Amino acid sequence: MRLSTRRKAPEPTTPGTHGTARVDRRTKGLTKRLRDGDVAVIDHVDIDRVAADALVTAGPAVVLNAARSTSGRYPNLGPEILVDAGIVLVDDLGDAVMEIPEGETVRVDGGAVYLGDTLVAEGTVQTPQTIATNMAEAREGLSDEIERFAENTMDYLRRERDLLLDGVGVPAVSTKIDGRHVLIVVRGYHYREDLATLRPYISEYRPVLIGVDGGADAIIDAGWKPDMIVGDMDSVSDRALASGAEIVVHAYRDGKAPGLDRVTDLGVEPIVFPATGTSEDIAMLLADDSGAEVIVAVGTHATLVEFLDKGRAGMASTFLTRLRVGGKLVDAKGVSRLYRQRISNMQLVLLSLAGLCAVMAALAATAAGQTFFGIVGAHLDTFWSWVGSLFGG
Numbered sequence: 001m002r003l004s005t006r007r008k009a010p011e012p013t014t015p016g017t018h019g020t021a022r023v024d025r026r027t028k029g030l031t032k033r034l035r036d037g038d039v040a041v042i043d044h045v046d047i048d049r050v051a052a053d054a055l056v057t058a059g060p061a062v063v064l065n066a067a068r069s070t071s072g073r074y075p076n077l078g079p080e081i082l083v084d085a086g087i088v089l090v091d092d093l094g095d096a097v098m099e100i101p102e103g104e105t106v107r108v109d110g111g112a113v114y115l116g117d118t119l120v121a122e123g124t125v126q127t128p129q130t131i132a133t134n135m136a137e138a139r140e141g142l143s144d145e146i147e148r149f150a151e152n153t154m155d156y157l158r159r160e161r162d163l164l165l166d167g168v169g170v171p172a173v174s175t176k177i178d179g180r181h182v183l184i185v186v187r188g189y190h191y192r193e194d195l196a197t198l199r200p201y202i203s204e205y206r207p208v209l210i211g212v213d214g215g216a217d218a219i220i221d222a223g224w225k226p227d228m229i230v231g232d233m234d235s236v237s238d239r240a241l242a243s244g245a246e247i248v249v250h251a252y253r254d255g256k257a258p259g260l261d262r263v264t265d266l267g268v269e270p271i272v273f274p275a276t277g278t279s280e281d282i283a284m285l286l287a288d289d290s291g292a293e294v295i296v297a298v299g300t301h302a303t304l305v306e307f308l309d310k311g312r313a314g315m316a317s318t319f320l321t322r323l324r325v326g327g328k329l330v331d332a333k334g335v336s337r338l339y340r341q342r343i344s345n346m347q348l349v350l351l352s353l354a355g356l357c358a359v360m361a362a363l364a365a366t367a368a369g370q371t372f373f374g375i376v377g378a379h380l381d382t383f384w385s386w387v388g389s390l391f392g393g
Contacts, residue, residue, distance in 0.1 A: 016109030017088060019061050021100045027051045028235060034058035039106050041097055046071050047078030050188050056085045062108050065091035066098050069126060070134040074145050079131050093123035149319075156317055159253075160276055163285070164324050170289040171271050175228050175246050178291030181207035185215035185226075186280045187235070188299030194332035195222045195298060207296065210287065212280045215299065216240035230286065231279040233259025241266055248272075248286065250279045277317030288325040295325055298332040 019039035024030035027042050028051070034040055036059035043066040044051060055063060069079045069091040082089045090111055097113055097120060100106060107114040111123045124130070162168035183202065185191060195218065201207075202224065211219045213231035217240050220226065226245040229236060233249060241247065241263060247270035251257035255274055263270045275282045280300050287295050322329060364370065 016107045017062055018105060018107050021102060021104050021106045023098060023100055023102050025098065031055060031058045034060055037061050039064060039108065041100055043067050043098055046073060046076045049077040049081060052078035052081035055082060056087065060087060062088040062090065064093055064097050064113060066093050066095055068092050070138060072138050072141055074142055075135045075138040079126050083126055083128060083131060089126040090123045091126060093121040097121040153319060156276065157320060163275060164320055169274065170286060171273050173228065173246060173248065173271060173286065173290060175208060177208050177287060179293055181205045181294045181296065182210060182287040182292040183207040183296045183298065184210045184212060184280065184283050184287065185218050186212045186299035187214040187218050191218055191299030198332055210283050211240065212283050216245065230283040233262050238266060241268060250275065250282055277321060281317045281321040284321050284325050288328060292328060294330060295328045296330050296332055
């Protein structure tokens with residue numbers, strides 16, 4: 001019996017998890033270059049659900065967080081999502097962990113992070129038990145956060161009263177929206193699943209498709225073409241920007257638009273929309289002011305925790321925008337539950353013809369049916385002979 005001569009790769013001689021470090025203070029930017037089994041190094045206070053879902057999709061073995069994954073400000077869902085997915089989460093490591101060079105192999109043993117034999121930082125390993133404790137403490141401080149949210153809401157309303165109440169400052173767009181359904185896609189909570197369930201609705205109603213930054217890529221990946229792209233252009237691809245969609249660049253109130261140069265460099269002439277709110281909020285305001293009949297939202301924020309995930313700076317605009325467009329706004333999940341595909345007149349005609357053909361085929365297979373068709377054929381011959389004699393006589 002021959003023994004295999006194939007050798008196994010040598011196992012690491014030091015304990016812990018080994019992986020290639022990918023370092024970025026912006027979690028959104030990091031997930032674009034993460035690979036399965038990497039070690040993600042981030043600086044993200046209160047890891048939110050969207051960031052956690054993006055990390056899980058990328059598949060790192062470990063997430064090292066320089067900040068606290070749950071600060072106690074509110075019960076954020078991100079840490080639980082990461083740990084439930086089997087990803088090791090070590091947080092509160094401090095700024096030293098952000099100094100790890102990109103692409104270096106690091107070792108994580110418990111809460112300790114090593115670069116070679118050098119201890120870089122030590123933090124806290126999150127487990128289901130520690131996360132449950134953190135969530136309980138965060139819920140106790142939720143009332144204070146809601147009070148701060150109320151204060152921020154009033155401040156935002158004072159600054160953007162003309163925009164919210166009268167639509168002052170909303171730019172005119174060439175995309176025909178008046179009287180149509182509008183589907184706004186944000187690459188947020190369960191956007192892939194929602195788009196999949198909305199396929200019959202999109203096929204029948206042909207809504208205006210608006211992608212908010214990376215939501216435009218989600219529309220293209222699902223097999224459609226966006227009619228409009230709204231955002232600061234930090235997470236949308238060049239492919240989407242060059243798709244022929246109308247581009248609306250979200251600018252600061254002072255007119256500065258960091259994403260404007262990127263769009264113009266592609267040879268696209270955009271529209272600039274200065275506003276304090278978030279990009280998904282100005283997309284809704286734009287659709288509402290342009291006369292949309294219904295606004296369907298995919299991947300946007302709908303619950304209290306989801307609003308808090310945005311941080312206090314973004315919560316007020318999100319909340320007030322939904323009050324402004326509330327009569328038209330429908331969440332994608334509501335559409336998928338209430339919508340039933342209608343049968344068109346053409347489909348009914350085709351169905352009737354198919355049934356008639358089936359009946360005739362069945363009759364033709366019987367002796368009585370063949371006799372019947374013979375009699376009908378004889379009468380038709382007589383009729384056409386009579387018609388011919390009228391025109392020929």
